[in-house]
Amino acid sequence: MSVDTDRPVDRPKGHSHLPAGSKDRRVAPPPKLRRRPVLVAASIAAVCVGGLLGAFAWTASSDTRSVVAVRSAVERGAVIGREDLMAVQVGVDPALTPVPAGQVETLVGQRAAVDMAAGTLVTRDQVSATVLPPRGFSVVGVALPASLLPGEPLVTGDQVRVVATPGAGGEVVDGPPVTIPATVVGQHPDPDTGATVVSVQVPESRAAELAARAATGNVAIVLDSRER
Numbered sequence: 335m336s337v338d339t340d341r342p343v344d345r346p347k348g349h350s351h352l353p354a355g356s357k358d359r360r361v362a363p364p365p366k367l368r369r370r371p372v373l374v375a376a377s378i379a380a381v382c383v384g385g386l387l388g389a390f391a392w393t394a395s396s397d398t399r400s401v402v403a404v405r406s407a408v409e410r411g412a413v414i415g416r417e418d419l420m421a422v423q424v425g426v427d428p429a430l431t432p433v434p435a436g437q438v439e440t441l442v443g444q445r446a447a448v449d450m451a452a453g454t455l456v457t458r459d460q461v462s463a464t465v466l467p468p469r470g471f472s473v474v475g476v477a478l479p480a481s482l483l484p485g486e487p488l489v490t491g492d493q494v495r496v497v498a499t500p501g502a503g504g505e506v507v508d509g510p511p512v513t514i515p516a517t518v519v520g521q522h523p524d525p526d527t528g529a530t531v532v533s534v535q536v537p538e539s540r541a542a543e544l545a546a547r548a549a550t551g552n553v554a555i556v557l558d559s560r561e562r
Contacts, residue, residue: 398423400435401455408450411465416442419456431457466519472541473519476548476555477529484557488532492518493558496534498547513556514544 405420419442421435432455433441444461467473476496488494498512516534524531532555536544547553 398425401426401432402435402438402441403432404450404452404454404456407452408446410446410449412446414441414444414446414461422455424455426455430455433458467535470538471535472538473533473535474516474541474544474548475531475533476544476553477524477527477531478551478553478555479529482554483530483532484555486557488518488521488555488557490518490520492560494518494534495556495558496536496544496548497554497556499552499554512547514540514547516544 400421400423402419403422404418406418408414408418416438419438421438426432441456441461444463445465446460447462447466448460450456450460482499484494494516495513496516514536516536518532519535520533522531523529534544534555
């Protein structure tokens with residue numbers, strides 16, 4: 335029986351006609367990229383936010399000012415020395431009016447009108463050319479209920495008279511009552527009694543008398559004219 339050597343050999347479908355032992359070097363097509371609109375929008379938003387934050391940081395840093403601050407605590411009435419002050423760079427709220435660093439020398443030799451804590455900014459209201467009370471005067475606190483105070487709120491600098499009263503159930507004596515002229519230098523409420531403590535400046539010669547009368551509670555404060 336003869337064999338026909340010219341007849342092609344049947345091969346399974348799907349197999350390439352490659353020599354035995356060789357590898358299929360066909361390159362697979364690249365995967366199709368799928369665009370995700372949500373990720374694109376998020377990326378754009380992130381870029382915008384980053385730009386806004388950078389602009390805000392630059393604006394904040396460029397809006398700082400050099401102002402005067404307290405280096406070491408200064409008690410009320412004490413003379414302010416150059417070593418008590420320092421210059422700091424801060425972003426200042428428009429509502430505040432700290433002293434510019436270039437004017438620090440104008441504060442040296444002044445007196446502290448209030449207790450100045452270390453690290454706080456210095457304003458003009460915190461310093462004074464004179465100490466309180468000045469020589470020859472005293473400050474006395476007078477605690478009174480609202481019924482014995484003027485209906486008009488008192489302010490620092492008001493000229494008042496502290497008038498002796500007969501007290502509850504007392505009789506008004508003939509003649510003018512005892513009065514002591516004074517100047518209001520401050521006031522604050524007393525949470526324990528509900529009264530208002532008015533600090534008044536009086537001559538030294540009248541301070542003891544006023545303190546004794548104020549202790550009885552039989553005094554009232556009269557506001558004199560504010561016209562100057």
